[in-house]
Amino acid sequence: MSIAEPDSRQGAPAPKRRRFARLDRFSGNKFLIFGISVVALSIFLAAFGAAISPYDPIEATGDISVPPPPIVEWPRLFYLAVSGQLERPPHWFGTDQSGLDVFSRVISAPRADMSIALGGALISLFLGTFLGLIAGFYRNWATELMMRISDVLQAFPVFITAMILVALAGRETGNLVLALVLVYTPIFIRLTRSEVMGQSARGYVQAAWAVGNYGFKIAVKHVLPNSLVPSLVQLSVTVGFAIILTAGLSFVGAGVRPPTPEWGIMISIGAQQLILGEWWPSIFPGLAITVTVFGYAVVGHAIEQKFREA
Amino acid sequence: MSTAPILEAAGLSVSFRGKDGSETVAVDGFSLTIRPGEFVGIMGEPGCGKSTAAIALMGLVRPPGRISAGSVQFLGRELLTLADEEIAEIRGRDIGLIVQNPRTSLHPMLTVGNQISRVYRAHNKVSKKAAWQHAIDMLRMVGMNDPERRVKAHAHELSSGMTQRVLIAMAMSSKPKLLIADEPTSGLDVTIQAQFLDQMWETANHTGSAVLLVTQDLGIVANYCDRVLIMAEGRIIEEAPVWQFFEAPEQDYSRRILATQRQEGDGETIRQAHHGELEDAETIVRIAGLYKQFPIRGSDKKVHAVDDVSFDIRRGETVGLVGESGSGKTTVGRCLVRLEEPTAGEIHFHDAALGGIKRAAFVPYRKAIQIVFQDPFDSMNPRWTVEKVLTEPLDLHTDLNPELKRARVVELLEMTGLDAALRSSQPRQLSAGQQQRVVIARAIATDPEFIVLDEPTSALSPETRIEIIQLLMQLSRKLGFAYLFISHDLTTVKYICHRVIVMYLGQVVEVGDKDAVFAAPRHPYSKALLASHLFPDISDRRVDRAERVTLEGEIPSPVSLPKGCYLYGRCPSQKDACANMPQELRAMPDGREIRCWRVTEGDLEDAQS
Numbered sequence A: 001m002s003i004a005e006p007d008s009r010q011g012a013p014a015p016k017r018r019r020f021a022r023l024d025r026f027s028g029n030k031f032l033i034f035g036i037s038v039v040a041l042s043i044f045l046a047a048f049g050a051a052i053s054p055y056d057p058i059e060a061t062g063d064i065s066v067p068p069p070p071i072v073e074w075p076r077l078f079y080l081a082v083s084g085q086l087e088r089p090p091h092w093f094g095t096d097q098s099g100l101d102v103f104s105r106v107i108s109a110p111r112a113d114m115s116i117a118l119g120g121a122l123i124s125l126f127l128g129t130f131l132g133l134i135a136g137f138y139r140n141w142a143t144e145l146m147m148r149i150s151d152v153l154q155a156f157p158v159f160i161t162a163m164i165l166v167a168l169a170g171r172e173t174g175n176l177v178l179a180l181v182l183v184y185t186p187i188f189i190r191l192t193r194s195e196v197m198g199q200s201a202r203g204y205v206q207a208a209w210a211v212g213n214y215g216f217k218i219a220v221k222h223v224l225p226n227s228l229v230p231s232l233v234q235l236s237v238t239v240g241f242a243i244i245l246t247a248g249l250s251f252v253g254a255g256v257r258p259p260t261p262e263w264g265i266m267i268s269i270g271a272q273q274l275i276l277g278e279w280w281p282s283i284f285p286g287l288a289i290t291v292t293v294f295g296y297a298v299v300g301h302a303i304e305q306k307f308r309e310a
Numbered sequence B: 001m002s003t004a005p006i007l008e009a010a011g012l013s014v015s016f017r018g019k020d021g022s023e024t025v026a027v028d029g030f031s032l033t034i035r036p037g038e039f040v041g042i043m044g045e046p047g048c049g050k051s052t053a054a055i056a057l058m059g060l061v062r063p064p065g066r067i068s069a070g071s072v073q074f075l076g077r078e079l080l081t082l083a084d085e086e087i088a089e090i091r092g093r094d095i096g097l098i099v100q101n102p103r104t105s106l107h108p109m110l111t112v113g114n115q116i117s118r119v120y121r122a123h124n125k126v127s128k129k130a131a132w133q134h135a136i137d138m139l140r141m142v143g144m145n146d147p148e149r150r151v152k153a154h155a156h157e158l159s160s161g162m163t164q165r166v167l168i169a170m171a172m173s174s175k176p177k178l179l180i181a182d183e184p185t186s187g188l189d190v191t192i193q194a195q196f197l198d199q200m201w202e203t204a205n206h207t208g209s210a211v212l213l214v215t216q217d218l219g220i221v222a223n224y225c226d227r228v229l230i231m232a233e234g235r236i237i238e239e240a241p242v243w244q245f246f247e248a249p250e251q252d253y254s255r256r257i258l259a260t261q262r263q264e265g266d267g268e269t270i271r272q273a274h275h276g277e278l279e280d281a282e283t284i285v286r287i288a289g290l291y292k293q294f295p296i297r298g299s300d301k302k303v304h305a306v307d308d309v310s311f312d313i314r315r316g317e318t319v320g321l322v323g324e325s326g327s328g329k330t331t332v333g334r335c336l337v338r339l340e341e342p343t344a345g346e347i348h349f350h351d352a353a354l355g356g357i358k359r360a361a362f363v364p365y366r367k368a369i370q371i372v373f374q375d376p377f378d379s380m381n382p383r384w385t386v387e388k389v390l391t392e393p394l395d396l397h398t399d400l401n402p403e404l405k406r407a408r409v410v411e412l413l414e415m416t417g418l419d420a421a422l423r424s425s426q427p428r429q430l431s432a433g434q435q436q437r438v439v440i441a442r443a444i445a446t447d448p449e450f451i452v453l454d455e456p457t458s459a460l461s462p463e464t465r466i467e468i469i470q471l472l473m474q475l476s477r478k479l480g481f482a483y484l485f486i487s488h489d490l491t492t493v494k495y496i497c498h499r500v501i502v503m504y505l506g507q508v509v510e511v512g513d514k515d516a517v518f519a520a521p522r523h524p525y526s527k528a529l530l531a532s533h534l535f536p537d538i539s540d541r542r543v544d545r546a547e548r549v550t551l552e553g554e555i556p557s558p559v560s561l562p563k564g565c566y567l568y569g570r571c572p573s574q575k576d577a578c579a580n581m582p583q584e585l586r587a588m589p590d591g592r593e594i595r596c597w598r599v600t601e602g603d604l605e606d607a608q609s
Helices: A004-009 A019-027 A029-052 A071-082 A102-108 A110-137 A139-157 A160-167 A173-200 A202-210 A216-226 A228-249 A263-274 A282-310 B051-057 B086-091 B112-123 B128-141 B162-173 B190-207 B218-224 B242-247 B253-264 B267-278 B329-336 B359-365 B386-397 B402-415 B421-425 B430-443 B460-480 B489-497 B514-519 B522-531 B574-578 B602-609
Strands: B007-017 B024-032 B039-044 B063-076 B095-098 B178-182 B212-215 B225-234 B237-240 B285-297 B302-312 B317-321 B344-347 B369-372 B450-455 B482-487 B500-502 B507-513
Touching: A004 B039, A029 A102, A029 A110, A029 A282, A029 B212, A029 B369, A029 B602, A102 A110, A102 A263, A102 A282, A110 A139, A110 A216, A110 B574, A139 A173, A139 B430, A160 A173, A202 A216, A202 B430, A228 A263, A228 A282, A263 A282, A263 B602, B007 B051, B024 B051, B024 B063, B024 B212, B024 B237, B039 B190, B039 B218, B039 B602, B051 B063, B051 B178, B063 B402, B063 B514, B086 B317, B095 B162, B095 B190, B112 B162, B128 B162, B128 B218, B128 B386, B162 B190, B178 B190, B190 B212, B190 B522, B218 B242, B225 B242, B225 B253, B225 B329, B237 B242, B285 B329, B285 B482, B302 B329, B302 B482, B302 B507, B317 B329, B317 B489, B329 B344, B329 B369, B329 B386, B329 B450, B329 B482, B344 B507, B359 B369, B359 B386, B369 B430, B386 B402, B386 B421, B386 B430, B402 B430, B430 B460, B460 B482, B460 B489, B482 B489, B507 B514, B507 B522, B514 B522
Parallel strands: B039 B212, B039 B225, B095 B178, B178 B212, B317 B482, B317 B500, B369 B450, B450 B482
Antiparallel strands: B007 B024, B007 B063, B225 B237, B285 B302, B285 B344, B500 B507
16 A cells, blocks of 8 residues: 555556456446446336336236247247237236236336335435434534434344334335335445545545635535445445335335236236246246346446546 | 675566566666675665665565566575575575564564564574573563563554564564665654664674665665665666765766755755844744643543643744654644644734634634645545635635636646646646645635644655745745744754744643754753754764764653653653653743753753763
8 A cells, every 4th residue: 555655646647456357347348338228227117117018017918827928939029019910019028817918017117116216215315425424524412313323223124124114104105215215324324424434534624624614514515525435336236225125025015006017016926826837927027126236236336436546 | 894795686687577468677787795794775766676676685576576687695605596495594594674564564463472483483493482582582682671571462562663673673583694674764753763773783783794774764874874875767876885975976866866855955045044034023823831632532531642832933934843753743733723622722823812712713814824734635625626726715715706716826836836737637646746736825825824834745755845845935935924844854844944842742842943952952852852863964973973862762652641751761861850840841041941950950961061
C-alpha cells in the first residue's frame, strides 16, 4: 500500500491490479450487457408485460395442462405465428392445470413482482441513506437509539418478519412494500452510517469545516456524495433479494393474491403438478426469478467496479 | 582492522519482466565494495532502484524480478551461484536485513523473544533456553528498557520505536558481518532515530562489521555515513567519501539534491528583509492557558493532549511549533481553527475572544483564519474539480458574481504557480506538489490574516518540499500572512521561522527567537531535540561529537502524566527534586521563556559552566 499510493498521487497511470483476471473477464462486457438487458427487460415487462402477452393472464383457455412445444419447433411456430397462419398463438410455455397460459403469466408477473421489489428497495435506499447519514454524522443518544432499533429489526429473520407484517396488515401491495422497507432499511442505514463515519474522518471533511461550511450542510455537500457507492451496490443485490422475498411470500400464501400473475404463486400452484411430471408451470417462473436476480447482481458488481476506480 | 572487503558486488543487474514480456531494468550494473567498519549510504529518488539493489546483494528479488547479471562476493564466496540452503544459511547469520516498515515485519501472534530466538536458533546450535536468554541480551543491547518483560510482548504491545529495535535485535542476533538497512528510521521521531542510528554506528565500529544504509535523508548521510552512493534510474551515478560529496559533488543531480535539502538559495535574504519590519507589528493571535483533553471511551481517564499552552503571533510573523509526535502540537493548531473544541483557555484574534464561543459563531472568522493540512490529496473532496475546490470559500465568504469568482480562481492558481488550465482537473490527476499548491490556494482565497500550516510538507518529496516552502514564504512576504508552522522538520523551521516554540507532552517547554534557540537551546528537552536532529551539515557530525545528548527511553503516555517535571526520568540533567515539582513556564531576561526550574533559577547553567 505504502508503495502503490505515492504513484497514483503523482497522477501517473497506476498499473491496474489484475489479481483476479478470471473474475475480471467474468465481469466483462458480455455479462454487463446481459445484466443491463435483464434489468431493462424487467422494467419494460413491469410496464407493458400484460399488454403484450398473447393471452389474458388471468383467463383460462380451453387447453388444460398442455406441455410446451419442443424447443426445436419454436422457430417454425414463431414464423407461423408472426405470419398469421395460426388461428391462435402457441402456448410457448404450455398451460397449467386451470388452463392459464404460462408464457403470458410469466411476462405479466413483473408488474406485481418488480413494482413491489423495486419499490421496496428504492424506498429502503432513500430512507436508509438519509437516516444513515444522520446517524453517522451526528453521533448522540438519539442516533444510538435509532441504531439499536434497526439492530432489533435486523435480528428477526427476514422472511418471518415479512410474514407477520403481512398477516397483521393484510395482503395489500402497499403492505408488502412496507414489509420490504422495514426489513431492508436497516441494511442501508448501517452501510451508509459506517461509510459516513469513515469519510467524516477524512481530511476533506475537516477542510470543509475549516473553509467555513457549517453543520448538516457538510454532510449533504461533502460526505454524502462520497458515501453512496456501497449503498448503490447493495441496492441491486437488495432488488434481487426482494424479488425472491416477494415471490416467497406469495408461495406460502402471504403475498399477492391469486389469480394475479406472480412468479411465486405460479411456482406454488405448479409445484403441485410436478409429481405428475408436469414441470412447465413451475420451472418457467422459477427460471424467470433466477435470471432476473442474476441480472441485477451483475449490474451491482459493475457499479462497484466503476466507482471503485474513481 | 583488516582491509579485506566484506562484500564485493560487480555489475549486478536486476530486471522485471512485464505481463507483455517486456523487460524493465531496475538495477543496472551495480558495483560496490564494503570493508569492515564502514558505514555506507545509498541515496536516490523514490523508484531509482536503491532498495532493490540493496536486497539483491543478498540474492533476494521480489517476484517477478530476477537478477540478470553480475556477481556478489561475500567474504570471498560467490553468493549468486550458491544453492538455496547455503545462501539461506548466510542470510540472517552473516548478513542482517532491517526493512522499512517495522510493524508489518513482525509476526503478530508470536512474542518478540520467540521471534528473535527462532532466528538465532536457525543459525546457531543452542538450546531454546539459551536462545531465549540471548534474545533478552540482544534487547538490552539495543537499548530496550526492561528487556525481561519486553521479551514476552507481542508486536502490537510495542511502540513503533520499540518494534524497530526488536527488528535490529533480530538482525544483529547472530552478529552479522554486514547489516543492510532499508530506510530503517522512516516514521520514527528524531530522538528515537538518533538513539537507533547511534546504536548501529557503535556496533559497526566496535565489532568491525559494516552497515549499508538505504535512505533519502541527507541528514542521516551527513551525520553517520563514511561513504555515499547516489543512484538514478537504476545506475550508480556518483560514489564518494561523504566529506567530498558535501564539499564538491560531481554530478548535477547531486548538487541539486544538496541544494534543495540544505535549502540554500535566497532563503536567508528573504528572512532578513522580513525581520526588521516585525519589531512593532501588532499581535493578531494570542492564546492563553489553552487545555485540550480527550476523554477515553469506557473509562474516566483522559488524554491530556494540550496542557496550559500560551503564546502570541504578530502580523506577518512565522512561528515554528516543534516537538515529537504526541507532543500536542497538531492539537494546538486544530484548536486555533476550531476543528477541536478547547477544553479551557482563551484564544484571542485581534480583539475578539474566540475561546469560548460556539462553533457556529466561529464561522465568520474562518475567512481570516485558515489551515493547510499535511496530506493535500486527502484534504480535497475527491469528486470535485480544482475550480470547485477553490470556489467553495468564495461562495461561503464573498458575494462576488460567478464571473468574478472565476477570475479569482484563475488569479489564485497563478499566485500559487499553477497553470490555469488545471482548474478543470480532479485532485487525483495532479502531482502531490500541485495538490498542495491547490490547498494553499484555497487557504488564501479569502485573504486571511493567519494560517496554520500543519506539517504542510511532510507528505512531499524533498524537492517538492522546498518548492512549497518557497511558495509559502513568497506569499507571506507579499500578502503579510502570519503563519503557525507546525513541523518536526527542524531544518525547515530553522530556515523560515522568526520564533520557535518547543512542545513536549502537551506543554510548551521553551519559546524564543529562532536564531537564539537554534544557536543555544536551554531547556534540556530542546537541547536533546536539536542534538538529535540530523542537519545535513558535515562540519558538526553527530558521531564526531564528544557528548551525544540523548533522552532515555520514550515519551510517556499522556494519559497518566508524571507528577513533577514531565521530562523526569528521561532528562540527562535531572535532580531528585524534579520528580515532584511541577514546572512553570518562566520568562527570562533575554525574552526567552523556559519551563525548567534549574535553568530559570540559574542552577543548570552554573552546573555546566
